[in-house]
Amino acid sequence: MLICNHHSLFRFGQIYRRHFVAAYFENKKIEYLVLTKLSSFTVLRWLAKMIFSGLLVLPLLASFDSATAANFQLKPHKDKLFKYRKAIKTEDNGHFIRAPYEPLRDINGRDEIPVRKVKTYYTSSRPKRHQQDLSFKANGRDVTYFGVGALNSFSNMTVIFVHGRDGSRHLGFSDEKFGGNFNRVKSLMYFNGGIYLSTDLTDFKEKGRQDVAALIKKYRANTKGPLVVACGSMGSHICWRLANNRSSARMIDGLVIMGGFPNDKFLATRRNKSASKIPVYIAHGGIDYVYSWKDQMSFYQGLRKAGNPVRYVVFDGGKHGTPVRMIDWRVALNWIANH
Numbered sequence: 001m002l003i004c005n006h007h008s009l010f011r012f013g014q015i016y017r018r019h020f021v022a023a024y025f026e027n028k029k030i031e032y033l034v035l036t037k038l039s040s041f042t043v044l045r046w047l048a049k050m051i052f053s054g055l056l057v058l059p060l061l062a063s064f065d066s067a068t069a070a071n072f073q074l075k076p077h078k079d080k081l082f083k084y085r086k087a088i089k090t091e092d093n094g095h096f097i098r099a100p101y102e103p104l105r106d107i108n109g110r111d112e113i114p115v116r117k118v119k120t121y122y123t124s125s126r127p128k129r130h131q132q133d134l135s136f137k138a139n140g141r142d143v144t145y146f147g148v149g150a151l152n153s154f155s156n157m158t159v160i161f162v163h164g165r166d167g168s169r170h171l172g173f174s175d176e177k178f179g180g181n182f183n184r185v186k187s188l189m190y191f192n193g194g195i196y197l198s199t200d201l202t203d204f205k206e207k208g209r210q211d212v213a214a215l216i217k218k219y220r221a222n223t224k225g226p227l228v229v230a231c232g233s234m235g236s237h238i239c240w241r242l243a244n245n246r247s248s249a250r251m252i253d254g255l256v257i258m259g260g261f262p263n264d265k266f267l268a269t270r271r272n273k274s275a276s277k278i279p280v281y282i283a284h285g286g287i288d289y290v291y292s293w294k295d296q297m298s299f300y301q302g303l304r305k306a307g308n309p310v311r312y313v314v315f316d317g318g319k320h321g322t323p324v325r326m327i328d329w330r331v332a333l334n335w336i337a338n339h
Contacts, residue, residue: 164233172198236260
């Protein structure tokens with residue numbers, strides 16, 4: 001017996017899609033992902049051949065195209081501690097938010113040792129017990145990274161963090177710093193059947209892009225839902241290089257830019273009606289002296305005008321590192337999943 005969705009098969013035959021296949025052979029479940037570009041006729045012929053040969057007794061084909069990915073939502077995890085407070089200002093039906101930020105409350109009131117160690121109840125210890133320090137060879141170099149979650153199975157969502165200047169893979173796995181917010185995204189992935197990765201970089205230019213692209217490629221085939229790259233500060237160079245490169249851009253479902261900067265090439269490309277749209281979630285400090293929030297505001301407005309999904313939250317009075325501490329990861333990632 002074959003159970004499938006003909007609409008899914010049709011769409012599978014038209015464009016590059018990800019498909020999760022579960023097959024039962026001799027009472028054993030075999031799971032794998034088909035990542036290819038085939039005609040509908042080829043898919044049907046392949047399925048028929050497998051069925052009549054007796055190899056595929058009960059196949060279940062479920063298309064994880066953009067519509068299906070949009071159905072996935074991260075379940076709450078410590079939402080009351082990390083959610084945005086009542087906005088000072090909203091525009092564009094909530095796509096732009098000016099959120100309150102108060103150092104006495106958001107640093108001193110949240111940390112056991114201000115800036116250095118968050119209060120224990122903001123974090124979860126279980127993900128740390130299962131995180132791994134990993135590496136593999138790509139482009140003649142070692143790509144080193146931390147990972148946690150469904151590393152050896154299929155992920156509901158994969159998030160890759162890219163650090164800024166003077167950072168390393170350790171930054172994205174700092175459980176006690178930044179108000180416990182890295183522990184929060186790590187926990188969201190761990191408890192929702194996802195994958196969270198934080199990588200080292202060779203540089204912030206082409207070699208760095210190649211490092212992250214290799215990591216994306218390694219986990220793209222294991223990811224049923226959205227794959228998101230989150231870049232902090234100078235790491236934005238990598239996000240924009242990935243998005244402006246055709247081969248790496250097609251593997252990405254969304255970007256998170258924290259304390260970063262705009263990119264003219266990305267904006268110009270999105271103005272082309274035939275260009276693919278990559279959702280962008282921007283978080284910035286209102287008094288960031290490294291990169292101005294006003295530059296990001298112009299970028300946000302340009303992306304909206306071009307029809308590219310974008311949201312922008314500015315933390316009133318926040319500095320350069322504030323977005324890493326204050327971004328509500330569940331809000332940001334669920335918004336990307338919806339697109």
